[in-house]
Amino acid sequence: MANSSSSAQSSVQDNVEDTDNSLKESQGMKGEVHHHLEESIRPYIDLIDTLRSFGIHKDLALPTIVVIGDQSSGKSSVLEALSGIALPRGSGIVTRCPLELRLRNVTGGGSWKAVLSYHKKKTEKNTKAVSNQLASSASKRPRLSYEEKIIEFGDPSLVEKHVEEAQNELAGKGVKICDDLITLEVRSADVCDLTLIDLPGIARVPVQGQPQDIGNQIKRLIMKFIEKQETINMVVVPCNIDIATTEALKMAQEVDPEGIRTLAILTKPDLIDTGTEKNILAVVQNKVIPLRKGYIMVKCRGQQQIDEKVPLVEATQIERDFFQNHNFFRPLLDENKATIKCLAIKLTQDLVNHIKKSLPKLDEQIKKQLWDVRNELKECEAGPPQDPKGAKQFLIKVLTKFNDKIKSLSLGELMDKENMFVQLRTEFKKWNDGLNETKTSFDSSKELRQNYRGRELPGFSNYRIFEMILQERVAKLKKPAIESLNSIKDIILKQFTDVSQQCFRNYPVLLNTTMNKIDNIQSSQQDKAEQRIMDQFEMESMIYTQDPIYFKFLNEISNEQFSEVQLPVLDIKSKYSEMLQAYYEIVVQRMADQLPMLISFYMLKETAQLLCTDMLSILEGANVSELLFEDSDVSKRRKHLQSRLGRLTAAHEELVILFERSEDVILDYTFM
Structure with a gap:
């Protein structure tokens, strides 16, 4: 991409500098990556997680950070560094289902704990239809239902195993992908308060066992997330390739041409060719492809360090030493544009600020949909009680x-x-x-x-x-x-x-x-x-x-x-x-x-x-x-509306509670 005009660069640079100043202030709060923000941010992140648990994302878009990148871009390494846990690795498509990663900092210590959950589709015969031809043929058709699977565990080494098993259940064993969401919540004293969604890496050429259109399938899935205005797009790009040619950044630019909600993460700075350092530095300093949220460079564990089982804590220090001793990239430390620690702080702040800005619109959307659903339900006959x-x-x-x-x-x-x-x-x-x-x-x-x-x-x-x-x-x-x-x-x-x-x-x-x-x-x-x-x-x-x-x-x-x-x-x-x-x-x-x-x-x-x-x-x-x-269009519509009414009502109540407690978000949350 050609350089933008100086005025556009200046505007973007001002925004990035504002973010950098906020980051410096945040770093001074507690001085540690996992204790960098006030406890007041937790209600906002918890709110969105709770709304997603209710299923509100089926009705409207929620403020979200999604992680995208080409295959082998270092996406998994970045997520591991942020979460402190080992996610599935390997060649080809590793992430085959959207993975919602909820990181919860548990102050005061406490043992590490994780909960993995997902909804598995299952086909079941209609047990309510009788065999003596009382039921119509429609009521005898196999029906799809959903079974929620919840797995709680306390050993970080089991994360990779459970995620792989969940992907195999949802997408099947092999290399196919699936739109169904897997949620992994991690509670630990060593993680930041952050929620993001990891999406499959963009494949260019199908490998054995993959459908010929696997690339288009992945792009369709990614596009479904990143095109929403409520989404912050975190694009992971290796430093050792031309950033302008990366498919992930091209897709982000397609839905966010002004770069307002795009953040780029540059990985593998140790693999760049000698003599290209200044070019990479210009990218990070927002001089090549301007992004409102800017760039951050990170150096995660390499394959050798992974094989040698170098702890993430030690890898964090190695990362800092790398930038500290680098002739060209050392200034990025002072500018808060390098290290996983800086990335964690920025992501959390960006997400919370994004949530705060989105709340008024979110509140109005929920109230409008509640009104519409209640009116639609009036048009449907009341169904039989459950008791x-x-x-x-x-x-x-x-x-x-x-x-x-x-x-x-x-x-x-x-x-x-x-x-x-x-x-x-x-x-x-x-x-x-x-x-x-x-x-x-x-x-x-x-x-x-x-x-x-x-x-x-x-x-x-x-x-x-x-x-x-x-x-x-x-x-x-x-x-x-x-x-x-x-x-x-x-x-x-x-x-x-x-x-x-x-x-x-x-x-x-x-x-x-x-x-x-x-x-x-x-x-x-x-x-x-x-x-x-x-x-x-x-x-x-x-x-x-x-x-x-x-x-x-x-x-x-x-x-x-x-x-x-x-x-x-x-x-x-x-x-x-x-x-x-x-x-x-x-x-x-x-x-x-x-x-x-x-x-x-x-x-x-x-x-x-x-x-x-x-x-x-x-x-x-x-x-x-x-x-x-019941097995009719009316009953299905009624059940669908009742389900929507339940989650929208619960979501509205959560917003009311947050607004009552929050001093920096003032809304008229009275619902007629």
Whole structure:
């Protein structure tokens, strides 16, 4: 990168000098790298760690320091020097998952202690779905869940082992990477108060076993962290290469072109070529690629020192002696731009200052999201309580609501766009219209004499002819009657299904249980209705009606006035056509009303009563948690919102506590 203008360099240099002055003041506090800041900084670092533990990073970006660098840049050595612990080492990709390193200085001594934690995805079968096909296919799908693993240990030598095992569980054995976060908290009297996230080193060429796009995968993971404005990017660059060509710094410049939130760490100063010292010094002094947070040079343990197991404490002294005796880099000690000790102080100060500046925005974001989540939750139906007693009461409430809707539906009180009784009346009208279409004129007296004459002599009547003609005509109505029954059954079934889906759409097991009950009851009721219809046709074959009713229809058809005294005149074949037509009108009238009433009674009224009674029987010995198992988009959204509400509420409470204790951060933290 070309040199910036003198004014830009001057501005950056002023900022760096301000930081350097702060560092000098900080160094005078206690004089040791692990006791360099006041205890007042701890609440800020602890706050962000606590918020991340709540999962707030899923909702909004948190103030963070991330460590990036090309492979073999010395990143692991820097982290080891800061933490005092040995992290996984080796060739190729060593850090395969983001590693959150929480360093906690325990004043007053105390034994060394570490806690490693991560959330492992696991696929489990849905134990709530029953095997007798009560559960829908959706509820039988394998589901992903998360199991938190926590490992506590007191031996620093076990860090490398536990980190490697965690990476193998999350990313698999080999050289693959994973986005899942591993958290390592170290409590010791020999560490500084600091939290940072180590990311995989940038790979240029895939090695054996690595996917061809491993470089892009790593860059995507790194970019997800460094592009956030709340992130301080700590870029580790070896001194013995051209800083302008390092991929890590290029990525940092891409998301932070002005270098406002980028800090560069120069490693391996003992490996530079003779004669290049002034060029390296110009970089550290912010004259080549200006960065607002500047540069710090460190010399960590080399491979030989690691092999010889040189203690970190001794390595720290060796580092200081190196700079103290270096002809070109000695001034960096006075400028607080060299050594791990200086880096620790600067990182802690930068992080705390960054957190303080971010708190007002963070507070507003949390309050806004809380408001939004609460409003979204109002749009979701309340789910079942977790406690058994509350869940059973919830089930009773759900079943009662369903029964009430079914009763209202059967009484015509439940109105919707597809009103059931409008559809039923349409079907009943079709039945009535079909009956009327069968009321064609009966054969003339001549045809009757020719086609239906029995053994009688001319002039005599045969009542059997009358019966036979009517029975044949009525028998033809059986098929359309059953068709009408099936059509009406489908309408009622759809309506019952719609109510079931409305009431139980979030509970697949309960929905399937209800649908089975509806199918069984409807099937039984259909058999009863069909049998009752057949009985009705059997009764119609008896040919009967009250005399006054018969005379009424006969008189209307013949336009004459017949009465019982005229029976001898009436009982002649010339009147058979009118007599048949009059009686068939009575049949049509009866069947037009009787069949709809039969079907409505058995398929709607009685079905609704049986269903409501049967639904209440679910409560007897019911597996409530099984019946209320949820596997729907609504329930998933509700659970997601409830989870967000929980962590946002907890985060807001933590902020309130900090604001009440803090004198240098004053906010209006009242949440409406």
